[in-house]
Amino acid sequence: MRQEDIWDADTAARYDTPGTGMFAPDVVGPAVDRLAALAGGGRALEFAIGTGRVAVPLAARGVPVTGIELSQAMLQRLREKADEAAIPVVVGDMATATAPGEYTLVYLVYNTISNLLTQAEQVACFRNAARHLAPGGRFVIELEVPDLRRLPPGQPAVVFAAEPGYLGVDTFDVLQQHLVSHHFTFDPLITGDRQARVGRSPHRYIWPAELDLMGQLAGFDLESRHADWRGTEFTADSPGHVSVYRTAGKPVSSGP
Incomplete structure (x- = not known):
């Protein structure tokens, strides 16, 4: 079952639910607020940008956003909201595709890293994020805890x-x-x-400790982990987490 077959035109057409579900303001708003702060005035790269659920409002906040996306159908939906000049997108796999330039922030939302079905591919995704980041840049992952x-x-x-x-x-x-x-x-x-x-x-689900080891293999340190985008404390009972990893080197911004 290939990811490009899953995210086909039919799925893309039913994916967007403006104002409700994962597109509800109380879901999108805190994520955009946190990502805008973490970008620190620099450029952001979204792996698996999809239809622009987060990228479009983040760009509207003044953060230059570029994307990587495997599904042409999802990209076509994004293009109904923002053109290539507003949000450039490279078509390809988030574990291997390269976007031009350097970024202060790379991010993956809503469990998307689990779409990579092997540990090796998930580690490659971390390494791909590191390749795109300026020294001190951040890689942010939103992910469920295996239940x-x-x-x-x-x-x-x-x-x-x-x-x-x-x-x-x-x-x-x-x-x-x-x-x-x-x-x-x-x-x-x-x-x-x-x-x-x-x-x-x-x-492929990932335990938090395993995710941290993937980060270490790619040269990241865990900077923070919270239960949600609002900064709620992460505990043993948290159903998910937002983890912020940082590359070595002089910080590109103070950030939160």
Whole structure:
């Protein structure tokens, strides 16, 4: 299952939900506030920029944003919001593609690093971020903490969402640290009364300590880790985290 096949035109068309869900102001706003501060007046590079959920409002804040994106369908949706002059995008894999110039900030939001399905690819992503950063630059990752405590012994699946018209199920391969998210949508206007639309996305989940080791291999130090973009304390019960890594060298800005 290739990522470019998952993020096709149909998925891209249903991805944007302006004003609601992951596009809600209370979700996007704190992320943009924090990233703008971390950019410190410099340029930002978003890996897997998608349809511009974060990049468009970040650019509107005066931060020059460039992107890397594998999916042409997602990029086409972004181009409905911002042209190449406003937000340049390099088409390619975030673990290997190169964007021109140097940046004070590289960032990955909403679990996107888990779309890379091997540990080697995830380490390569860290190294690619390091290649793009000025000395003292930052790499920011938003990522869930693997929720294996909800997985019953001997069972490979758990329901993570059950709402009217929607059912979400994660299936786990704990040996490979793989999970597949299954999205069942029941919309009579789309599928008819007796059918559900099924979408699947594979991931490789990463423990926070493993993520830190990946950073060390690429020359980063962990600067901070919080439970969310607002700076809530990260604890053993936090469902996710925003981790800020910094390259060695003279800081390019004071930052938060």
